[in-house]
Amino acid sequence: MEEIKIQYCFQLPDKRQEVFDIVLDKKSMEAIDAHPSPSPEWSRLEFHQCPNCPWLEDERPWCPVAVKLASIVNKFENILSYDEIDLEVHTRERVVFQNTSAQRGIASYMGLVMATSGCPHTLFLKPMARFHLPLASEEETIYRAFSMHALAHYFLQPGNLDCKQQFDSLKDHYSALQTVNVAIAKRLKAACSTDSSVNALINLDMYAKAMPYVIEESLEELRYLFTPEQGE
Template sequence: MQPQPLVIEYSFRLQDNSEELFTIRLDPQTLETLPEAKAEPLPHWTKLSFSQCASCPLTEASSPHCPAAVNIAPIVRRGEKLLSFDVLDLQVTTAERVISQKTTAQRALCSLMGLVIAGSGCPHTALFKPMARFHLPLANEEETIFRATATYMLAQYFVKTGGGEADFNLEKLRNLYRTIQEVNQAMATRVRSGSKTDSSVNAIVLLDMYAKALPYVIRQSLEELRYLFEPFLHILDSPEKP
């Protein structure tokens, strides 16, 4: 029996009581987003050659369109009616729970775009697929830092048990986030060329703020999060009882 897709629904309830419903389906094995049944024609700014990232390993022969741009294109199109600071009621529904919050259009779009970019198949965003599987809507900076570093460290465990050399100093994570900044800047250029309102562009800017913050926090040895582990570290440092 074929495993069912993982479904995450984003409902935007606007001030005029209208609703925009975005249904994201993730392949349960690859964690990549599954295409919509009735896909709209792709806009020009989704072409791979349009503002392609300098470090992008894809070629037009194998991938005529940027995977991340293709994933956010429907969101940008349907978000045209929204301005960045329009207030809306967001409801995110997964198989496990329902999360509701009043927020701004740019924050809601930022959360949604982060999810679909993670599952887009972009070679640079593969680390974020486990985070997409355990999606946390509207994650703030501290939550994002915790989830990203914890995901990376768990990945290093699997590297080590698979016979590889684990990067417990997080050096490669720093480099990855520098590359993610490049991806975000390219996405902002793409969206700016195809959007009439500012909400989608500012959503990408918010994503980039988190990407910029993480290398800085790593340089500070993640001391901002140390307090979370003090009780556990105290147990580890305690002498064992005979």
């Protein structure tokens, strides 16, 4: 089985270094847990279960997103969202280093974890996880999301070039993701004594909320990239 490895290294204000190794199955793009830890009670499926969750507790007793996020909650228990950290992300292709806020660094990690967790409402994000861009800006995220979805539409519905249909389905995906984010935030609030993990998720949710708005505005934020200069 081929694997993709991504490592997040957090240098925290208290001089601790927390390292998270994410190993993904290259074919399924789901996270592989070599040594899974016991899951906390707040990660049970029924605890603040997402209203749009298709699963039943007797079939799947644990929320896949909550289970994957449990480790980061424990490690950042005493870190505040505005604390400055040094973040280093290692992939096979490159190393990214940046001094940033705890909530922004954690949000970047959370986005990758949620996309590869196995949650049915984050499956559409798997192609973006394959080409993960740490600490992506809002504009970068919007561009990557639309590009990824257009390519997915090309492969899954060959010959169907209906752009409106493509973007309407992307809007539906992000609307469902907002529902997941709200429920996961409730879980994190119950599990955390500080705000870094909760605010990191709120930071991610801002992108989910922005997507339907961008679609409604006919992608005007990106139009300039494809508009020829006058005189050409």
